[in-house]
Amino acid sequence: MTVQLKPLSEQVMVITGASSGIGLATARAAAKRGAKLVLAARSDAVLEAVAAEISAAGGEALAVHCDVGQRDEVRAVAEGAFRRFGRIDTWVNNAGVGIWGRVEEISDADMRQLFETNFWGQVHGALAAIPYLEEQGGALINIGSMASDQAVPLQGVYSASKHAVRGFTDALRMELESRGAPISVTLIKPGSIGTPMPQHIKNYTPNEAKFPPPVYAPEEVAAAILHAAEHPVRDLYVGSSSRSISLFGRVAPRLMDWFGETLLYKAQLGPRPPSPGDNLFHGQAEAKVRGDHGGSLIRPSLYTRARLHxxxxxxxxxxxxxxxxxxxxxxxxx
Known part of the structure; x- marks a missing residue:
């Protein structure tokens, strides 16, 4: 079945993790294009401020508290969107958390909590969205990572969760297509993105978390998400590094192991102590799209722009x- 997606100006879009980073960049960009928004996150005050900002600029946004690890709360987001706008056209599973540290050092509780958000949050979002998207067609957009294809040292648990997201997304896509559901299912795979995530992660190391360069602008991921909301597409990489690492991981896996062990490991550790606090169990958003990346230039992605146009x-x-x-x-x- 050919999936027909509406122009953004005619869409109702749900975005989880909308209070900072990629989610916030996507919300602002979608609002400028005329989409009606349902914004979900754990940081209520920040989320309300973002919704008010969008409304003051002439847009329309509903803020809904949601811990995506709680299926009832995710279902309540879908119900609230339908009550307010009468439909859902695009659902973006964006909420995510991170942990820096050797796998053997990380507590079971922290590992499970990361999966509650990164994996189960996307499962809960998809299952809540599908009945509404199927009514008149729509887009389900899951945010994976370069780590969906290639594991990263010091991000072992995060990599595992993003591998799981890829498996879930690919299987779900096939099942929906096999029964002719008019839903486009897209997996976005960003590389290093200049969000506040390094300041939010749970850090087991004595050093600040650092994304290895090149670091791309969060707005590039937002552009990929909005493209997928209007154009059915299976996968989208954000950043040529993400595409290249995925490719080399398939054709030369031992070479990528060496790259991770000798170069990528050290590239993720900054010279300063870790940032205090984290958002693993509780929201820690501050309505910032970009974070502190230790002098790394946050750049556009010419590869992604070429892919989208x-x-x-x-x-x-x-x-x-x-x-x-x-x-x-x-x-x-x-």
Whole structure:
């Protein structure tokens, strides 16, 4: 079945983890495009402030408290969205937490809590959204990671959760397609993204958490999410590093092991002590899209922009080829 998705200006979009980082960037970008928003997170005051900001700018946003690890709370988000707007067109499973540390050092309670948010939160969101999306068609967008394809040292439990998200998403997509459900299921796989996550993670190391470069702007992930909300697509990588690491992990796994052991491990540890506090069990959002990345440049992703706009990219490349050919021809004649 061909899935028909509405323009963003006609959509009702639910975003979990909407109080900071990628979720907040997506909410702001979607509001500018005219989407009606349902924003879910654990940080109530911050979430209300974001909803008020969007409303003051002429948009429409409903803030709903939600711990995605609690299935009843996620179901309440879907019910609240339907009561307010009468439908759900796109559901974005974005909420996530992180842990830095060797697997053998991390407590069972912390491991389980990370899975409650990163894996079970996406399961709960998908199961809550599907009955509403199926009514008239829509998009289910899960946020995975580069770590969905390639495990990262010091992020072993996080990597495991994102591997699980990939398996769940791929199986769910096949099951929905096999019965003709008009739902597009997309997995977004960002690389290192310049969100406040390094300041929010549970850190078992004596050093600040650091994302290995290149670090891409959160707005690039937001653009990928909004693209998937309007265009059915299976997978989207954000950042050429994410795509490259995934590819090399498949064709040269032992080389990627060496890369992780010798380079990636140290690249994730900054020179300062860890940030105090974390958001593993409780919200710690402050309505910030970007975080502190220890001097790393937060850059756009030309790869992702080319992937989202292939027609424009092809036209630019054709223009460059023609210009080069013309210059070559002139030099030959001279």
């Amino acid at each position: 292939p027609g424009v990219t092809a036209a630019v490349l054709a223009g460059l080829v023609l210009a080069g050919a013309s210059r070559f021809g002139r030099s030959r004649r001279s």
